[in-house]
Amino acid sequence: MSNDVKVSVRNLTKCFGDLKVLDNISFDIKKGEFICVVGPTGCGKTTFLNLLTRLIPQTSGEILIDGEPADPKKHNISFVFQEPSAFSWLTTQENIEYGLRIKKMPEEYIKQQSDKVISLLGLDRFRNAYPHEMSVSMEQRVVIGRAFAMNPDLLLMDEPYGQMDIKMRFFLEDEVIKLWKATGATVLFITHNLEEAVYLAERVLVLSAKPATIKAQVPINIERPRKVSDPAFIEVRKQITDMIKWW
Amino acid sequence: MANEKPSSAVHNAAAVSESIRIENQNRAREKRQLFLISLTSVVICLLIWEIAVRTALINPKYLSAPSQVFQSFITKFYDPKPDGAILPVHFISSLYLALVGYFAAVIIGIPLGLVMGYSKVFYKLINPVFEIVRPIPPIAWIPLSVIWLGIGTTAKGFIIFLAAFVPCVINAYTGVHQTNPTLINVAKTCGANDWQIFTTVCIPSALPLTFTGLRVALGNSWSTLVAAELLSAKAGLGYMIQQGRSLVRPDIIIVGMLSIGITGALLSACLSRVEKKFVKGRNAR
Numbered sequence: 001m002s003n004d005v006k007v008s009v010r011n012l013t014k015c016f017g018d019l020k021v022l023d024n025i026s027f028d029i030k031k032g033e034f035i036c037v038v039g040p041t042g043c044g045k046t047t048f049l050n051l052l053t054r055l056i057p058q059t060s061g062e063i064l065i066d067g068e069p070a071d072p073k074k075h076n077i078s079f080v081f082q083e084p085s086a087f088s089w090l091t092t093q094e095n096i097e098y099g100l101r102i103k104k105m106p107e108e109y110i111k112q113q114s115d116k117v118i119s120l121l122g123l124d125r126f127r128n129a130y131p132h133e134m135s136v137s138m139e140q141r142v143v144i145g146r147a148f149a150m151n152p153d154l155l156l157m158d159e160p161y162g163q164m165d166i167k168m169r170f171f172l173e174d175e176v177i178k179l180w181k182a183t184g185a186t187v188l189f190i191t192h193n194l195e196e197a198v199y200l201a202e203r204v205l206v207l208s209a210k211p212a213t214i215k216a217q218v219p220i221n222i223e224r225p226r227k228v229s230d231p232a233f234i235e236v237r238k239q240i241t242d243m244i245k246w247w
Numbered sequence: 248m249a250n251e252k253p254s255s256a257v258h259n260a261a262a263v264s265e266s267i268r269i270e271n272q273n274r275a276r277e278k279r280q281l282f283l284i285s286l287t288s289v290v291i292c293l294l295i296w297e298i299a300v301r302t303a304l305i306n307p308k309y310l311s312a313p314s315q316v317f318q319s320f321i322t323k324f325y326d327p328k329p330d331g332a333i334l335p336v337h338f339i340s341s342l343y344l345a346l347v348g349y350f351a352a353v354i355i356g357i358p359l360g361l362v363m364g365y366s367k368v369f370y371k372l373i374n375p376v377f378e379i380v381r382p383i384p385p386i387a388w389i390p391l392s393v394i395w396l397g398i399g400t401t402a403k404g405f406i407i408f409l410a411a412f413v414p415c416v417i418n419a420y421t422g423v424h425q426t427n428p429t430l431i432n433v434a435k436t437c438g439a440n441d442w443q444i445f446t447t448v449c450i451p452s453a454l455p456l457t458f459t460g461l462r463v464a465l466g467n468s469w470s471t472l473v474a475a476e477l478l479s480a481k482a483g484l485g486y487m488i489q490q491g492r493s494l495v496r497p498d499i500i501i502v503g504m505l506s507i508g509i510t511g512a513l514l515s516a517c518l519s520r521v522e523k524k525f526v527k528g529r530n531a532r
Contacts, residue, residue: 053436072438079436085429089451089528099437102447130528150437 006031006186007070007154012061014044014051021047023211024061029154034180034187036197039207039215040244045190046082048212049158052188053079065153076103078147080157086131086139086146093118093127095142099150117145120182121175137168141175148179157189161196173199177224194244198237199226206243216243311498319498320505330490330499332482338506340482341472344400348407348475349468356415356464357457363416364423364453365445377416385410385467386474393478403475410471411464418460422453458522465518469511 007029014022021044029035039045050056052063054072063070070077078099086095096117100110118124121141131139140160147155157176161169173196180187191197197204201220208215218240222232293313299305300312311319323334330337363370385406396402426449434444476485484503491499 053432055432055435072436073440074438077436077438079433081429081432083429085427085433087430087433087448087451087528089454089526098433098447102434102437102439102443132528156436 004031008064010062013059015059020211023213032184034202036201037190037205038197040209044212076152078150078152078155080147080160082158091128096145096149113149117149155185155187316501320502337487341484348404349411351408352411356412357419360416360419364420398478406475407468410467414460414463419457422456423449426452
């Protein structure tokens with residue numbers, strides 16, 4: 001195993017009773033890589049993420065972070081859920097600091113991380129605002145900030161922009177790239193939007209229909225900032241679309 | 248032309264602040280009007296009541312006029328007649344009793360409910376007994392509590408405890424039980440242990456409902472007071488009401504009832520202030 005592999009998934013299989021959802025999935029994620037996972041609806045993308053965060057146990061196979069079995073108590077794993085998940089009783093700053101406090105980081109470090117993320121996200125004015133005082137997209141940005149603030153070994157995002165309109169989506173996609181570059185985090189981003197995948201990722205994992213296997217891994221070598229109208233962009237998008245076409 | 252723009256901006260700002268001022272004024276006027284409407288209804292009721300008693304439409308033996316009640320209310324502050332104690336003595340005796348029962352219920356009931364909401368095992372262990380005890384009205388416990396605890400303060404406190412206990416448990420339990428599972432997953436992926444999940448996610452998210460429970464419990468304990476003071480008492484608002492009945496003094500009865508009502512409202516207002524301090528964000532009142 002080479003040194004720059006951060007996360008290593010080996011022969012991962014998950015069954016719910018007789019239903020096989022994931023079938024023998026293996027892949028590596030390099031340190032600081034941004035990976036998007038796409039696949040047909042209902043192929044088991046969310047199950048896949050839940051396995052990676054250890055919210056549910058796998059049937060067989062293993063997930064290694066830095067060569068050790070993944071464990072949320074030991075590793076910094078952050079998860080941005082599809083639905084809004086800011087704590088309604090905490091302010092923006094307290095929400096962003098939540099994970100760091102759970103990990104019992106030193107106070108100085110917590111302050112430094114939350115200041116960094118708040119200024120990167122431009123949330124200074126909303127530092128002491130509660131989630132209900134903000135729009136849904138703003139709340140989702142706080143949640144994303146909370147995930148990045150933990151300086152995660154692995155950051156998992158489950159269609160975080162699924163509920164946003166297209167303009168907000170473009171804005172937030174650029175923002176997540178900015179955060180990714182600033183923190184050097186290793187990101188695994190699940191989406192059903194192929195354009196989003198090609199826009200964000202360094203590599204796209206294409207899953208097949210259930211039981212999901214990895215159908216292909218497509219490296220995206222288009223320079224950033226990417227343009228959706230760029231012929232190279234359209235070409236890659238078409239290539240991936242053809243892979244998951246079921247019609 | 249160049250000069251016009253800033254001046255129109257200033258003009259606009261002035262117009263906006265003027266319109267805000269007018270709107271605030273209108274809102275204040277509407278508030279005053281609504282208050283006047285409420286006040287009018289109270290005054291009309293009191294007037295009808297006063298006239299009905301004065302014209303002997305209602306026999307004064309059954310109901311005292313509001314003016315009479317008010318007078319008795321003032322007199323009771325210094326005159327122990329006819330029931331043997333002045334109003335503040337009754338009041339303190341009742342308040343003490345209600346608060347002892349109430350706080351005992353809160354101290355035991357809230358943690359019990361919170362833990363029941365979090366731990367399935369604990370829930371299965373406690374719930375069957377709780378479900379059987381829950382529908383029994385607190386008053387039905389009076390005979391047993393007399394046998395167990397006699398007729399002193401402990402027995403009365405016990406009755407009030409039972410009245411306040413049930414809403415404390417149910418609301419704390421429901422609050423924890425309804426915690427958004429996504430938020431629990433957020434804590435889990437951050438590496439939180441069970442205790443951290445309970446204290447940083449479940450309890451804060453259960454707080455609004457828990458406070459509703461505290462409010463209901465306070466109302467229950469205060470309203471069970473009269474029943475509890477049926478057990479021989481020498482002082483207390485409930486006792487005073489009982490004495491008013493035996494002496495056919497409706498004014499004393501109503502003074503006692505009003506004292507209970509007003510104190511209940513004041514205690515509830517105190518609780519709201521405490522709630523404001525603890526409940527933050529979306530669910531703050």
